[in-house]
Amino acid sequence: MTRLNLVEAINLALKQEMKKDKSVVLIGEDIGEDGGVFRVTDGLAKLYGNERVMDSPLAESGIVGTSIGMAIAGLKPVAEMQFEGFIMPALDQLINHASRIRNRSRGRFTCPLVVRCPTGGGIKALEHHSDSPETYLIHTPGLKVVMPSTPYDAKGLLISSIRDPDPVIFFEPKKVYRAIKQEVPEEEYLIPIGKAKIVKEGSDVTLITWGSLVKTSLEAVQHISDINVEVIDLRSLSPLDTSTILNSVKKTGKVVIVQEAPKTLGFSSEIIAIINEKALYSLEAPIERVTGYDVVIPLPKNEDLYLPSQEKIIKAVEKVTKNAI
Amino acid sequence: MEKVIEKFSVKYLQILNENGSCDDNLKPSLTNKEIKKMYELMILTRAFDEKALKLQRQGRLGTFASIKGQEACQIPSAIQFLKEDLVVPAFREHGLYITLGLPIEMLFQSWSGDERGMKMPDKVNILPISIPVGSHPLHAVGAAMAFKLQKKKSVAITFFGDGATSEGDFHEAMNFAGVYKAPVVFFCQNNQFAISTPIKEQTASSTLAQKAIAYGFEGIQVDGNDVFAVYKATKDALQKARNGKGPTFIECFTYRMADHTTSDDASKYRKDSEVKKWEIKDPILRLKKYMIKKNIFSEQFELETKRNAEQKVEEAVKKAEAIPKEKAEEMFNYTYEKLTPELKEQKENVRNENK
Numbered sequence: 153m154t155r156l157n158l159v160e161a162i163n164l165a166l167k168q169e170m171k172k173d174k175s176v177v178l179i180g181e182d183i184g185e186d187g188g189v190f191r192v193t194d195g196l197a198k199l200y201g202n203e204r205v206m207d208s209p210l211a212e213s214g215i216v217g218t219s220i221g222m223a224i225a226g227l228k229p230v231a232e233m234q235f236e237g238f239i240m241p242a243l244d245q246l247i248n249h250a251s252r253i254r255n256r257s258r259g260r261f262t263c264p265l266v267v268r269c270p271t272g273g274g275i276k277a278l279e280h281h282s283d284s285p286e287t288y289l290i291h292t293p294g295l296k297v298v299m300p301s302t303p304y305d306a307k308g309l310l311i312s313s314i315r316d317p318d319p320v321i322f323f324e325p326k327k328v329y330r331a332i333k334q335e336v337p338e339e340e341y342l343i344p345i346g347k348a349k350i351v352k353e354g355s356d357v358t359l360i361t362w363g364s365l366v367k368t369s370l371e372a373v374q375h376i377s378d379i380n381v382e383v384i385d386l387r388s389l390s391p392l393d394t395s396t397i398l399n400s401v402k403k404t405g406k407v408v409i410v411q412e413a414p415k416t417l418g419f420s421s422e423i424i425a426i427i428n429e430k431a432l433y434s435l436e437a438p439i440e441r442v443t444g445y446d447v448v449i450p451l452p453k454n455e456d457l458y459l460p461s462q463e464k465i466i467k468a469v470e471k472v473t474k475n476a477i
Numbered sequence: 478m479e480k481v482i483e484k485f486s487v488k489y490l491q492i493l494n495e496n497g498s499c500d501d502n503l504k505p506s507l508t509n510k511e512i513k514k515m516y517e518l519m520i521l522t523r524a525f526d527e528k529a530l531k532l533q534r535q536g537r538l539g540t541f542a543s544i545k546g547q548e549a550c551q552i553p554s555a556i557q558f559l560k561e562d563l564v565v566p567a568f569r570e571h572g573l574y575i576t577l578g579l580p581i582e583m584l585f586q587s588w589s590g591d592e593r594g595m596k597m598p599d600k601v602n603i604l605p606i607s608i609p610v611g612s613h614p615l616h617a618v619g620a621a622m623a624f625k626l627q628k629k630k631s632v633a634i635t636f637f638g639d640g641a642t643s644e645g646d647f648h649e650a651m652n653f654a655g656v657y658k659a660p661v662v663f664f665c666q667n668n669q670f671a672i673s674t675p676i677k678e679q680t681a682s683s684t685l686a687q688k689a690i691a692y693g694f695e696g697i698q699v700d701g702n703d704v705f706a707v708y709k710a711t712k713d714a715l716q717k718a719r720n721g722k723g724p725t726f727i728e729c730f731t732y733r734m735a736d737h738t739t740s741d742d743a744s745k746y747r748k749d750s751e752v753k754k755w756e757i758k759d760p761i762l763r764l765k766k767y768m769i770k771k772n773i774f775s776e777q778f779e780l781e782t783k784r785n786a787e788q789k790v791e792e793a794v795k796k797a798e799a800i801p802k803e804k805a806e807e808m809f810n811y812t813y814e815k816l817t818p819e820l821k822e823q824k825e826n827v828r829n830e831n832k
């Protein structure tokens with residue numbers, strides 16, 4: 153086994169799936185010779201040629217739109233969006249077509265494609281390079297949305313995504329692209345879409361989060377000695393692993409949700425609704441959420457003021473504990 | 478029956494060649510003073526660029542996109558814009574901002590990750606940088622449609638790269654411009670790369686200028702390292718737009734001398750020897766050669782120009798770095814004209830947290 157970071161783990165998954173299945177092709181801006189701006193596809197063009205690792209013109213709607221066609225015609229395209237801000241031109245293709253082909257044709261045509269997309273802030277980048285747009289996609293029936301937070305999960309989840317019969321948006325939290333190294337097996341393994349992971353067991357408070365904030369949250373709760381926090385990494389945002397959430401809530405009675413996206417209609421809103429519907433009487437305190445604000449994420453100078461920090465997370469855990477009846 | 482029903486041709490314009498020789502028949506009428514002014518602005522822009530790259534390496538600036546090599550695409554055109562015109566740029570347009578009068582400290586401020594750097598002073602009619610590639614030309618077309626409706630003589634000018642011509646919105650912008658005969662100038666800086674993607678992989682068209690033909694208006698390719706060619710093409714296009722004759726597409730054929738941005742490593746995808754070839758075509762060097770030939774250049778002028786530029790840039794850095802951080806709660810104030818109740822509450826919380 154080798155210790156890999158997230159970028160390397162994704163690269164390995166692509167490499168192995170491309171070897172195993174000739175129908176897997178990659179398409180995106182600068183993904184060939186350059187290996188992608190984050191080097192996720194490094195070396196793959198050399199290995200599999202420009203016909204299967206396609207450097208595309210600068211056009212996201214073009215990339216996703218042609219990927220849909222390729223998928224319908226029997227390939228398994230894995231498209232790369234360079235940054236989350238630039239998935240926007242492709243939303244028309246994703247929301248109006250990719251997600252609906254199965255329904256529209258009553259199953260006659262399907263769209264097994266993966267759209268890989270770096271996401272999130274905390275890397276001191278230019279505008280449009282620090283957003284968290286997952287809600288737009290989760291909200292779209294017919295799209296699956298996953299966001300691994302570790303190298304191990306990234307590899308297993310990407311393989312599941314490529315083999316999935318439906319379109320999957322595979323978000324890559326770029327803040328932790330190289331921040332975590334982990335043992336990642338060479339051998340094939342799958343992380344199922346739709347399964348959350350309890351990354352730290354606890355009995356007092358359930359902390360639910362995803363993406364790069366899993367790391368931040370785990371670091372934060374280390375500073376809390378008197379409250380035993382259970383940390384859940386959702387990994388899969390749609391479909392959502394409701395039962396892992398509810399079981400934990402029933403155990404702890406107290407919930408904190410940590411989300412980087414703006415507050416209003418962020419994914420935490422939906423999680424709160426589900427808990428209210430299915431486990432309201434288990435709650436001992438109002439649910440706390442630590443989120444971004446309802447503003448454009450500030451540029452680097454003031455970015456940290458926006459992002460959920462360890463301090464904000466600790467405060468929320470303490471508050472929900474204090475508020476418990 | 479079968480017959481040819483349309484035929485097209487695309488013009489190329491070069492006035493000042495690599496050796497500094499000038500085609501006097503085509504040369505726009507410019508005073509020596511105006512020529513010197515362009516030279517000074519190009520030197521100033523380059524001094525800014527070099528300083529920005531240095532600051533970035535020292536961790537004093539964020540990711541930065543160098544303009545090196547493209548100065549002649551921007552300065553000779555920007556000096557002709559009128560106060561009432563609107564400029565709609567992409568992100569590699571430092572030469573435009575400097576020429577149009579944005580204080581250089583604000584450019585540094587912006588590239589260091591502070592929103593306030595893009596708050597244009599009154600009468601500096603250029604929009605903030607636009608990072609999403611290819612979607613902003615539509616805004617120029619819309620502004621031009623507005624000018625037409627308002628019976629103004631203003632023109633909208635939009636700048637973008639070769640990569641931008643692949644985006645769908647770019648084509649919608651071109652189509653609208655043609656359909657509405659909008660007073661707009663499309664200014665494409667074809668520096669032959671979109672990050673690592675060479676122009677040959679960006680489009681199968683042999684020129685970008687010819688794309689305009691499909692939308693019903695003129696496209697011209699000019700030598701983008703030639704101040705006079707860019708000046709003339711811009712002048713003609715502006716005049717045409719002001720006279721109600723509609724849009725023009727100008728392809729400035731040039732070369733991106735630096736990495737795409739400071740996060741990029743161009744040695745991964747292009748050869749140094751290719752870059753070297755373009756060094757001798759440097760737009761500033763070329764103008765210098767011309768000025769020497771015409772006896773309007775001296776060593777002292779060069780020294781002074783460089784010294785002035787460096788001084789201006791150093792002062793700007795000092796000013797920029799002395800600006801205190803923006804208050805935390807300011808992030809809420811520009812979402813809407815007035816704070817919503819929800820934003821008011823969030824702002825209050827942030828104010829208390831950051832007391």
Ligand SMILES: Cc1ncc(C[n+]2csc(CCOP(=O)(O)OP(=O)(O)O)c2C)c(N)n1
Nearest residue numbers: 238569608609610638639640641670671672
């Ligand atoms: C819609 C969109 N997709 C991708 C990017 C990432 N990106 C930033 S600059 C760039 C290349 C732009 O090339 P070009 O338009 O030729 O301008 P240049 O950088 O050469 O000035 C890319 C792909 C982006 N900013 N916007």
